[in-house]
Amino acid sequence: MGAQWKAKHKEVAANAKGKIFGKLSKEIMVAARNGADPAMNPRLRLAVEQAKKASMPRDTLERAIKKGAGLLDGGINFEKVTYEGFAPHRVPIIVECLTDNVNRTISSMRVLFRKGQLGASGSVAWDFDHLGMIEASPAKADADAELAAIEAGADDFEVDEDGEVLFYTAMADLDLVCRELPNQGFTVNSAKLGYRAKNPVALSDAEREEVEAFLEAMDSDDDVQHVYVGLA
Numbered sequence: 750m751g752a753q754w755k756a757k758h759k760e761v762a763a764n765a766k767g768k769i770f771g772k773l774s775k776e777i778m779v780a781a782r783n784g785a786d787p788a789m790n791p792r793l794r795l796a797v798e799q800a801k802k803a804s805m806p807r808d809t810l811e812r813a814i815k816k817g818a819g820l821l822d823g824g825i826n827f828e829k830v831t832y833e834g835f836a837p838h839r840v841p842i843i844v845e846c847l848t849d850n851v852n853r854t855i856s857s858m859r860v861l862f863r864k865g866q867l868g869a870s871g872s873v874a875w876d877f878d879h880l881g882m883i884e885a886s887p888a889k890a891d892a893d894a895e896l897a898a899i900e901a902g903a904d905d906f907e908v909d910e911d912g913e914v915l916f917y918t919a920m921a922d923l924d925l926v927c928r929e930l931p932n933q934g935f936t937v938n939s940a941k942l943g944y945r946a947k948n949p950v951a952l953s954d955a956e957r958e959e960v961e962a963f964l965e966a967m968d969s970d971d972d973v974q975h976v977y978v979g980l981a
Contacts (some may be wrong), residue, residue, distance in 0.1 A: 772974055773800045774813040775847040779827055781817025791924040795940045802938055826850050829974075832858050834868040836963045840950045841873040841979040848972040861967050876979060877944040880904070881923030883916040885935040892934030901929035913938075915943060946979030 777800060780793040787794035793814070800810050815821045827847040832855075836842050842865070848854040858867060883903070887894075892916045898906045903916040903926050914935065918926045920942055927940045952960065960980060968976050 768969075768971070769803055770800075770805050770809060771971065772847075773805055775808065775811065775827055775974065777813040778817030778825065778938070779829070779847060781814045782819075785814050785818035785820065798937070799939045801951070812894070813953060830854060831870075832862075832867065832875045833870065835866040835873070836960045836978060836980075837865055838950070838952055838956050838960060840865075840952070840960050841876050841946065842964075842967075843873065843944050843977040844967060844973055845975040845977075846970075846972040847974045854972045856871060857970055857972060861970060864963055873979075874944075876947050877977065878947060879920065879942065879944055881918035881920055881926065881940065882943040882945070883918065883927055883930065883940045884938045885914050885916060885930055886938060887912060887914070887934060888936045889934045894935075897930060897933035897935055900933050901926045904977065926962075941975070943975060944977040946975050949979045949981035951981040 757970075762838045769968075773796065776796045777793065780790065780796045783792065784790040787797050792795060797810065797814070800813075802896075812821070816825065827849055828851060830846050830848060830851060832844045832846070834842055834844075834952060844858070846854050846858075868936070894906050894908055897914075898916055901916070902922055903918050905917040907917075909915070918929070923940060923942065927937050930937055960978075964978060967973055
C-alpha cells in the first residue's frame with residue numbers, strides 16, 4: 750500500500766471500464782505531445798501498451814494519440830497538477846490529476862479532503878521517494894523476481910499475494926528496465942513514474958476501512974489519475 754493505491758474489486762465497479770479508458774486516454778494524449786510515434790516516444794509507447802492490455806478499442810486509442818499530437822481539431826490541453834495532504838488518521842497521500850480546468854479540480858479536492866487534510870506543496874512529498882514503477886507478471890513458472898530485478902537493473906521489488914511483481918527503478922532507468930524485463934521472464938503490464946512512501950503507517954482494521962473509503966472516493970473523481978498513499 751506504500752506505492753499506488755488501487756480500489757478493491759475495480760473490475761466489477763459500475764462504469765469501471767469507462768473510467769479506466771478515460772484515464773488511459775488522458776495519459777496517451779499528454780504523452781503524445783512529444784510525438785505521435787510510439788517507437789520514438791518511450792512515454793507514449795508505455796501508455797499505448799497499457800491501453801492495449803486494458804483492451805481499449807483501437808479507434809479510441811488512435812484518436813487519443815492524434816488529439817494529443819495536435820493532429821485533430823478540438824484537441825484538449827490537459828494540465829498535470831499534484832496535491833498533497835493526509836487521509837484520515839494522518840496517513841500521507843499524494844494525488845496526481847490531469848485536468849482541463851484547474852479551478853474545478855481544486856474545488857473537488859477541497860471537498861474530497863474534508864475527511865482528511867489538504868496540505869501545501871511539499872507537506873508530505875518529503876516522506877515519499879519519486880521513482881519508476883513497473884507492474885509485471887511472471888510469463889513462465891520459473892521466473893525469479895529477485896534475479897530479474899538484478900539483471901534488468903531495478904533497484905527493488907515487491908511481490909503481492911497473487912504473484913504480481915512491482916519493480917522499482919531510478920527515474921532515468923524506467924524505460925531501460927521495461928525493455929529488459931521480458932528477457933527475464935516477465936510481462937510488463939504498466940510502467941510510470943510514481944511515489945513510494947518511506948514510512949508507511951500501520952492501522953487497525955477499522956481505521957484501515959475508513960482510509961480505504963476515503964481513497965475510493967478520491968479515485969472515483971474524473972480528474973484524478975493516480976493516488977499514492979503511505980499505508981502499510
